Amino acid sequence: MNSKRFSPTSSTIKSRFTRRFLRALLKINRQRTRTPSSPMEICQRYLKVKLAADVSMASAVGSRRAWSRAMLAKIRHGVRTGSMCSLTMMRKRKIYHRKKSTKEVGIVGNAKVLRKLVPGGEAMDTCSLLDETFHYIKCLSTQVKVMTRIADQICST
């Protein structure tokens, strides 16, 4: 499915995301100090990479989708309040993984869970939520594919 298109005019979400994300990675890479990184630095870098991935994806989609608008707004807010690169982010992440979600049954219950997962989902009516979810999943899986490819490429050096 990987069609190599060299024409500069064709710009898919995948290629836009890849370009932005790679540029961000180059920038993050340049910020490295010579000495081996401390655990704190590695943690900071992980957060920067994760943020770069989300920003690249949301801005590649632009304002066309409610979920990308919501994600960009949330990131901007997070950057303003300085909550992005703190250790509380790390702790929140660990709690998220450890939490056992109660089994939601039924359409209403599942829709509630879905609303929390999709950016901006809480503000949508159920039908728009389904539409946005479809697009969000496609972008998420593109993000995962591209990041995997980049990681494999770096590994193969």
Add this chain to the structure above:
Amino acid sequence: MSSPRSRNFTNEEIKDLFLKLQSLLPQPNQRRNQTLSASMVLNETCTYIKRLQKEADELSERLSQLLDSVDTTGVDVELIRTLLQQ
């Protein structure tokens, strides 16, 4: 395709949305021809999204560690090469 939030979806459109979502889900072979119930589609969609988000998370971690282990110029070359292949 910007639709105002108060747009009323027809029953047909709602059915199509669920079918679309179902087509995205990673599904075992025997289920591909069946139509899942709406509740199941939502359930599996949530599971799938959580899985994708976790994968992206782990990839971010893996990338940040890779950036640390490989020397700076080596990474630059690889990244630029991938960039040029776009």
